[in-house]
């Protein structure tokens with residue numbers, strides 16, 4: 001029998017400390033979503049808000065109200081008062097710029113460039129390998145015909161992503 005981490009999660013998930021009734025920035029998300037959980041953790045870390053549970057399995061992202069705040073019906077979606085936006089990396093930048101500017105120091109373009117390189121490479125280069133491994137373990141997807149190859153591809157993609165940090169970033173003289 002295949003272990004469904006997701007079913008375990010639904011059974012045991014405690015109410016998060018910051019839920020839909022919370023004040024501050026809401027990050028509509030659910031913990032198993034790789035794209036969504038990062039911005040929720042960041043909001044909580046900064047202390048400006050946190051995760052508002054959006055259960056994709058119940059279609060919470062397909063409602064009329066949700067579609068008004070993100071026409072793509074995706075998580076993460078941020079709500080900050082009357083303002084709303086989607087896209088995980090854009091949300092990271094917004095949170096930093098508004099609530100913790102030292103995390104995205106716009107006076108240092110090389111640092112911001114490196115941050116953007118890492119974030120975009122994760123979405124563009126790593127996530128496609130994340131899905132056929134982690135989401136299989138969580139019970140969202142069927143295993144691949146060659147799961148060992150999928151596992152290796154994910155491991156390789158993560159190792160390469162780790163090299164982003166080492167890339168040169170000196171300020172040109």
Ligand SMILES: N[C@@H](CCC(=O)N[C@@H](CS)C(=O)NCC(=O)O)C(=O)O
Nearest residue numbers: 033034035073074075076087088089
């Ligand atoms: N490029 C988007 C991708 C967001 C995305 O695909 N989110 C998934 C969850 S991991 C989702 O909302 N899926 C619901 C659906 O497509 O119906 C981002 O980085 O925020």
